[in-house]
Amino acid sequence: MVFPAFAEAPTLATSIPTLLLSLIAMLALIFVLATLVKKTNLGQMKSGAMRVVSVLPLTAREKVILIEVGDKQMLLGVSAQSVNLLKELDEKVTVPETDFRQTMSQFLSKGNKA
Known part of the structure; x- marks a missing residue:
């Protein structure tokens, strides 16, 4: 017995939403981990x-x-x-702490101008 869902090959229309959802989940995970590192001072030596x-x-x-x-x-x-x-x-030299969100937004804005 062959199941209809397994008989069809995935099309571009069905795979794009899955890829976009995966990309959003990975970006959210990166943001959460960066925030966690900053809050726990793991990034500082x-x-x-x-x-x-x-x-x-x-x-x-x-x-x-x-x-x-x-x-x-x-x-x-x-x-x-x-x-x-x-x-x-x-x-003493004071160095302002950089925020990951600001750094990422500056990086993205430079990429959009080019």
Whole structure:
């Protein structure tokens, strides 16, 4: 006995709504996970009295990192071979926290202009 639902091959009209629903579900899952990471501070690198304030990638293997140790801030140059102290800052640098929603909307608006 052959069931009629299994005998028909899926058409474009029946598969598009399923694909769109799956895409919306995946985007919602990404948004929920990003919010959860932000709320639980899992995205921040910190360990006790030391935390990473900001990271600026220069190349694929080199970056400049601003760290805070206690009440001091230090600028480090990090490469694959070494970590160098570039400068110990006298004044604290405040870096505004970026919101995932704002970052995503800026990214999407840049994509629509091109």
